[in-house]
Amino acid sequence: MNIVAEDVHLGSGMLTVMVKDSIDIQGFKTRSGSRSLEDSAVAENHADVVARVLANDCKITAKTNLHELAFGITGINHTFGTPLNPKYPALIPGGSSSGSAAAVAAQLADFTLGTDTGGSIRMPAACCGVYGLKPTFGRVSRNGVHPETSSLDCVGPFANSVEMIETAMQIIDPSFSALNAIEQTPKLAWLDVDADVSIISCIEKFLSQRNLDIGHEHVASFTDAFHAGMQIINYENWQAYAALTKTGLIGADVQGRLLKAAETTQEQVQQAEQIKKIFTQEIDALLEQYDALILPTLPQLAPKVVDAENTVAFLNLTALVRPFNVSGHPAISIPLETEQGFPVGLQIVAKRNADEQLCAIAKFVVKAAQ
Template sequence: MNIVAENIQLGSGKLTVMVKDSIDIQGVKTISGSRALEDTAPAARNAEVIEHILNADCMITAKTNLHELAFGITGINHAYGTPVNPKYLELIPGGSSSGSAAAVAVNLADFTLGTDTGGSIRMPAACCGVYGLKPTFGRVSRQGVHPAQSSLDCVGPFANSVEMIETAMQIIDPTFTAQDSTAAPKLAWLKVQAEARVTECIENYLKQANLQVEPVDAASFEKAFHAGMQIINYENWQAYGELTKTGLIGADVQGRLLKAAETTLEQVQQAEQVKAEFTQEIDALLEQYDALLLPTLPQIPPKVADAENTVAFLNLTGLVRPFNLSGHPAISIPLETEQGLPVGLQIVTKRNADEQLCAIAKFVVKAAQ
């Protein structure tokens, strides 16, 4: 199914784990789904999150495939194959952590790790019908994660329940302590642009859960999306620009990198100003509400056959990317339309309130059952 990049048996224990192939495992090459990195040396040491997993008596069974260089949103990878979306066979698995989401969807692991710089955990989680958490920026170690330098990227887990997301977080972030939400949270609905069938699916779910939400606005939301794009483009060109000379990068990522080369420091500085404005705006909302709710994706994921042009589908990250800019933790809860198509409900809480985020997610899921 093109989910696995390399089979491994590392450690032992009750929980099985798979890890995105942009995270170092000692003695194994980290090629990030790119032929341009096939000749790279095996990793000299484990990433810090790998050490945490092994210390927790888990077994790592594989590295998972991804959108090349983690710089794409569809999950399509012509070099190593596109992971099949197990629950929605014709639809994209989502990127960039495609293999990690698909592995959980088909029960190949108890939990998997992905990375999220512009929605790369939450988006494939929504596409594949699983849970995916982007922690608060900086909460989980990026030591041994590629690219080495990123001001937006977060390591986080996929699983088939919020409880397993919490278990994974307790392993990869030793400061994380699972908690239960005893009182109904005060929830706000962040007004954003999304397809009617996506919004209706979430509205029906919230009605089933008997949850009240108050509509709120974030004036700089769209600006935050574009600012996040500027920063990731600039940083990825710094990290991978040299690889564009190899002739080994897939056409979609090659084109995006060459376009990213045009990003200026002035644009990045302007993006940093938007970051401060948007972060302040979301912080202010989260002083009034326990969590913000919105769709994970603005539309139903496209079919693989229609999604070759990554750039044409960048709007798919329109509702996830802003929270990479602000650094707030966000989780995607899997829902389905009446027609059996995947929709994600995204929940966002205060920075470093990852425990509260999971508790609210558990409350919402339980209320809808």
């Protein structure tokens, strides 16, 4: 199924875990889905999240495949194979944490770890029909995660329930303490964003079955925040991987994106940082009025693998997730499905460092009509 990048046998606990191959496991190479790193030295130490997994009654069974260098959104990887989307085999698994999402969808692990710099947990979660959480930026340690430096990237879990997402967070983030069930209906705001009618209709039908208090809001800087996120990730990935572009070992799509990223200027990054401040203030202000914000995870249905070779052509798929990497707010994707059987994600966003409340709200929304 091309989900697994490498078999691992560590720990002897009850919970089984798989880890994205951009996260260090001691004694194993961290290839990040790229032939350019195949001859790299084995990791000398566990990443902090791996050490915590092993210290908390878990066993790690595999490293999972990904979009090369975690710099792509389709999950397509011609070197190590594209992970099959277990529930929707014709569709992309989403990237970059494709293998981690697919492993949970295939029930190969109780939870998996991925990374999210511009939607790379939430997007594959939506494509594969599972839950995926991007924690608050800085909430979970990135020590031992590649690239080493990022102002946007977050480590987070995939699972088949919010409850297992909470369990995973308690393991990888010692400060996380799951909340009891919410007794009062949370006050939610639907963000006015562009998305296909089929996506909106699916979510509206789901929400109509629940007695929820939902307002409607518009965020003026939302699209600007998406573009700002692109500028920042381009600049930072070029700093991290410029040397690898000279090896001739990077796949054509990622090589092209990296060379294009080299054109990003300091001035553009400074402008992006200004937009980051404005957008973060707008979201913070809304979250003083509401318990959480809701919107689609993806603006359109996931494309078929055969149609998605050109990553650049599908970058708009991250239009609704990337802005929250810029602001740093925690966001979770809840799996839904259209009447025609296509995967849809409902994204919920909460205050920064209110990851526990976000999970509690997600549980409330999921169970409200059960």
